[in-house]
Amino acid sequence: MTENKNPITLLDYFGQMRDSDLWFSFTRSPVIVASACVTLLYLIVTIFAPLIAPHDPFDLASIDLLDASLPPVWMDDGELRFILGTDDQGRDILSTIIYGSRISLFVGFASVIFSLILGVGLGLISGYVGGRLDAFIMRVADVQLSFPAILIALLVDGLARTLLPREHHDEVALYVLVFAIGISGWVQYARTVRGQTLVEKGKEYVQAARVIGIRKWTILLRHILPNVTGPVLVIATIHLAIAIITEATLSFLGVGVPPTTPSLGTLIRIGNDFLFSGEWWITIFPGIALVLLVLAVNLLGDWLRDALNPKLR
Amino acid sequence: MLAFIFKRLLQSVVVMLTVALIAFALFRYVGDPINNMVGQDTTLEERAELKERLGLNDPFIIQFYRFVRDASVGEFGLSYQHRRPVKELIAERLPATLELALVSAILALAIGIPMGVYTALKRYGFLSRTFMTISLVGVSLPTFLIGILLILFFGVILRWLPTFGRGDIVEIGWWTSGFLTASGLKSLIMPSITLALFQMTLIMRLVRAEMLEVLRADFIKFARARGLPTRAVHFRHALKNTLVPVITITGLQLGSIIAFAIITESVFQWPGMGLLFIQAIGEVDIPVMAAYLVLIAFFFVVINMVVDILYFVVDPRLRVDKALVNGQ
Numbered sequence: 001m002t003e004n005k006n007p008i009t010l011l012d013y014f015g016q017m018r019d020s021d022l023w024f025s026f027t028r029s030p031v032i033v034a035s036a037c038v039t040l041l042y043l044i045v046t047i048f049a050p051l052i053a054p055h056d057p058f059d060l061a062s063i064d065l066l067d068a069s070l071p072p073v074w075m076d077d078g079e080l081r082f083i084l085g086t087d088d089q090g091r092d093i094l095s096t097i098i099y100g101s102r103i104s105l106f107v108g109f110a111s112v113i114f115s116l117i118l119g120v121g122l123g124l125i126s127g128y129v130g131g132r133l134d135a136f137i138m139r140v141a142d143v144q145l146s147f148p149a150i151l152i153a154l155l156v157d158g159l160a161r162t163l164l165p166r167e168h169h170d171e172v173a174l175y176v177l178v179f180a181i182g183i184s185g186w187v188q189y190a191r192t193v194r195g196q197t198l199v200e201k202g203k204e205y206v207q208a209a210r211v212i213g214i215r216k217w218t219i220l221l222r223h224i225l226p227n228v229t230g231p232v233l234v235i236a237t238i239h240l241a242i243a244i245i246t247e248a249t250l251s252f253l254g255v256g257v258p259p260t261t262p263s264l265g266t267l268i269r270i271g272n273d274f275l276f277s278g279e280w281w282i283t284i285f286p287g288i289a290l291v292l293l294v295l296a297v298n299l300l301g302d303w304l305r306d307a308l309n310p311k312l313r
Numbered sequence: 314m315l316a317f318i319f320k321r322l323l324q325s326v327v328v329m330l331t332v333a334l335i336a337f338a339l340f341r342y343v344g345d346p347i348n349n350m351v352g353q354d355t356t357l358e359e360r361a362e363l364k365e366r367l368g369l370n371d372p373f374i375i376q377f378y379r380f381v382r383d384a385s386v387g388e389f390g391l392s393y394q395h396r397r398p399v400k401e402l403i404a405e406r407l408p409a410t411l412e413l414a415l416v417s418a419i420l421a422l423a424i425g426i427p428m429g430v431y432t433a434l435k436r437y438g439f440l441s442r443t444f445m446t447i448s449l450v451g452v453s454l455p456t457f458l459i460g461i462l463l464i465l466f467f468g469v470i471l472r473w474l475p476t477f478g479r480g481d482i483v484e485i486g487w488w489t490s491g492f493l494t495a496s497g498l499k500s501l502i503m504p505s506i507t508l509a510l511f512q513m514t515l516i517m518r519l520v521r522a523e524m525l526e527v528l529r530a531d532f533i534k535f536a537r538a539r540g541l542p543t544r545a546v547h548f549r550h551a552l553k554n555t556l557v558p559v560i561t562i563t564g565l566q567l568g569s570i571i572a573f574a575i576i577t578e579s580v581f582q583w584p585g586m587g588l589l590f591i592q593a594i595g596e597v598d599i600p601v602m603a604a605y606l607v608l609i610a611f612f613f614v615v616i617n618m619v620v621d622i623l624y625f626v627v628d629p630r631l632r633v634d635k636a637l638v639n640g641q
Contacts, residue, residue, distance in 0.1 A: 008414065143328050146565075146617045151572040155606065158594040162339065245455045252457045253579055253591055272461060272580075276476075287458050295453040302449075302587055 025307045032303045038296040039105025046102040050306040053098040054083075057091040064090050072281050085281040088274060093281060096267055097289045103263035107177055111169050112236055114182030119189025120232060124220050127150070128188065138194070141187045149184040153246050156180040157255050171259040177256055181246050189234050196228040233288075238301035241294050248290055264290040323623055325614045330381070332610040336603035337380045373374025389604040394596045400602045408489045409479055410585035414570045414578070416505040421512035421570075422563060428513075430555075433528065434547060439541060444517065451514040456573055460507040460580035467503060475500045477582035508577045512566050519562055522553040530554075564620040568613045 026032055045052050057063070071077055072085040072093075084093040126134045144152065157180035164172060200206060201224070209219050250256035251265030253271075259266055264286045271283030355363075364370060381387070389399040449511065459492040468476035480490045480496030491497030527533065528551055536546045575587030581589065586605060593601035 075499065087493055106525070139324070143324075146568075147613055148572050151569075151575075151609070152574065158590075158602065159335070159339065160589040161594065162597050162599065241453070245453075249455055249457060252455075253576065255594055264493065268461065273464055275461065275469060278469070280469075283461060284465070287461065291450075291454055291458065294455075298449070298453050 013223070022307055025103065025303075029303065031069055031299060034222045035296040035299040035303075036211055038292060039300060041188050042101060042105065042296075044269055045098055046105050049098050053092075053095040053138055054081075055095040056093075056094040057099060071279075072285075084285050087271065087282045088279075093285050096262065096263070097286050098170040100262050100264045100267045100286060101289060102292065103174075103257055103261055104244055104247055104265070104293070107174065107181065107247045107257070107263065111181035111185070111243045111247070112240050114178060115239060116232065116236055117184040118182065120184035120193050120225075122186065122194025123190035124197055124224065124228075128201060128216070128220055129225065134194075136164050137190065141190055144184075145187050149242065150246050150249060152184040152252070153180045154250060155252055156183055161255065170260060173256070173258045174261070177247060177250060180250075181243050184246070185239050185243065188239070189232060192231045192235060193228050194303040196231065200224050200227050234301065234305045237297065237304050241297040241301060244294055244297070264293075317625060318622060321618055325618050328614055329607075329610060332607055333381050333384060334377065336384070337377050337565060339382065339599050339603050339606075341376065347558050384604075384607055389606075389607075390600045392593075392598055392601050394593070394598040394601070399600045401587060402601065403604060403608065405489075406485060406584060406586045406589050409491075409583060410571065410574050410578070410587060412491060413501070413504055413508060413583060413585060414567070414574055416501055416568060417508035417512065417570055418563075420505055420509035420514055421566075424509075425513040425516030426520055430524060430547075430552060432517065433521045433524035436525075438613040445629070448514040448517055449455065451510055454510075456507060456511055456576045457580050459510055460503070463503045463507060464580070474503055476503070479584060504577050504581045504583050507580065508570060508573060511573065512570060515566065516559065516563065520555060520559055523558055524551060527551045527554045561620055561624055564616060564623075568616045571612060 026036075050056070070079055070082050070086040070090075072083065075085075082092045084097070086092055087096065120135050126137045157176060160167065160176045160180065161173075164176070206219060206223055209223055214223075238273070247256060247263060248265030248268070251263050252269045254269060257263045257266055259270065262270065266281050267286035268290070271279075271286065274280075274282050368376065387400045387403075389395065392399050392402055395402060430442055432444050435441050463627065464476045467474045475496065479491045479492040479498060479501035480498075482491050482497055483493045484490075491501055533546060533551060536550050537543075541550075572582075572584060575591060578587040579586045579591055586608075589601060590605040591604065592598070
């Protein structure tokens with residue numbers, strides 16, 4: 001990476017991006033453009049959820065039990081006010097999906113960021129310092145890798161819940177979940193970053209930096225870190241999809257976010273009880289929303305991995 | 314070789330002890346064990362006496378030692394919720410989970426491997442592309458959602474298959490089996506498909522990738538040059554060399570099938586260990602949680618160790634790699 005003497009304006013930045021290989025391969029594949037659009041749509045809709053959602057499903061004053069269990073608009077008893085129908089309490093399904101995606105995406109991003117900081121940090125230290133610390137961190141990583149991530153998230157979440165007093169469950173459940181999913185995913189980051197660090201460590205620019213007396217931490221953060229970001233970005237994108245699925249699964253099992261702030265997984269869990277009475281839309285629409293989101297992110301991750309892999313060019 | 318096995322064994326023991334420590338800490342420090350045993354009207358003296366008698370005043374190490382000793386013979390005390398020995402509860406649920414896991418593993422292998430081989434051989438065929446697309450959707454579809462969709466179609470709309478439980482089961486000694494009755498087999502269909510689907514896509518993608526790799530190798534070119542029939546080249550030379558990593562991964566996946574069974578069992582109210590565990594989390598039933606924790610860790614440690622050692626035995630190249638990794 002070369003340092004530009006002139007400050008880069010935003011316009012230059014876009015110009016650079018348009019000329020890059022990444023942008024070229026992006027525009028070549030309609031599926032990827034579509035996935036990016038879907039992901040972007042989810043982000044915009046969930047960030048501005050209060051402005052976009054047709055109803056506020058958590059405002060008790062606006063909910064009417066008389067509207068309960070209405071089917072989607074195209075079915076016989078459907079009403080135009082509730083495009084995707086309502087649940088057993090008369091909440092608009094479309095609105096609960098929008099607010100639910102918000103929670104799902106929040107937990108997804110937060111746990112990815114948590115994993116990323118933990119994993120990249122440990123990976124850098126492990127690779128640069130080496131020795132006993134490195135051996136220890138990597139052994140722990142090996143052991144953790146032999147268990148499926150979702151099981152670790154479930155166990156950490158279950159343990160944390162048991163340790164916390166019952167009264168505070170609902171308040172901290174969201175953060176416990178972020179912690180549990182985050183802790184279950186750091187290994188991939190740490191391993192990749194450690195490998196990259198080992199490679200970068202031997203290169204001349206790092207040696208030069210060391211020779212002129214730059215401190216260890218400055219070398220790690222200013223010189224090595226920027227050069228390991230490529231693979232980390234790929235892992236983070238794929239991890240986002242996994243984190244969203246994990247959150248949904250835990251919430252579905254009833255150990256995730258509390259029912260007062262339902263995520264997509266919680267919505268599916270709630271709707272599951274009504275499957276047998278024929279009210280399929282309470283479960284299926286949040287399910288479709290979840291699959292669409294995960295599929296879009298997965299496709300983006302797959303593409304990013306291939307596009308950034310020089311071997312496949 | 315012996316040194317490797319010894320090192321691996323030691324590592325497994327450390328992992329098991331760590332897990333046991335977590336389980337023990339749960340027992341000892343979450344809530345008051347005495348409170349969970351006695352009624353409201355027990356006096357303080359009686360409580361103190363009981364505490365002394367149960368050895369709860371002993372040093373930490375001694376208590377932990379006792380816990381490990383009891384756990385190693387499967388003794389985890391009484392479940393708070395069910396008021397029965399945890400050992401019994403688990404023994405009751407074990408057959409359900411193992412039967413489900415077995416059927417799923419067989420399904421995943423029996424369908425995944427041929428699909429993988431096919432997609433590798435006919436890379437650009439229509440069917441191959443369809444399989445690959447389906448597999449991508451399969452990866453993005455959470456396990457519980459697959460279960461719900463199956464229930465909706467085959468249970469609610471078509472009413473072909475039962476949607477929960479194991480159906481009628483036959484007792485064979487302490488083992489209970491659903492294999493021998495029609496309703497038991499019918500009940501197995503949807504849960505086992507749900508559990509198998511993810512592993513199946515994984516195996517298919519793995520076989521495909523390995524197969525493509527092997528097909529590029531020199532010995533395949535040579536076999537073709539010798540004029541061997543394509544069939545023989547594909548199945549006798551290529552497939553055989555593909556299967557080593559596949560077997561390893563499948564071995565490791567056995568563990569995750571048991572772990573993912575938690576989700577499937579929840580969806581289908583399948584009376585296995587996973588459902589027991591999820592209910593135990595909800596009810597803060599610590600003995601059950603601790604027992605499950607230790608048991609599942611044990612499963613994983615054993616599976617991993619066996620696979621590692623087998624790999625080591627089968628593939629001589631690995632010995633060199635290991636030496637490099639450890640010596641860098």
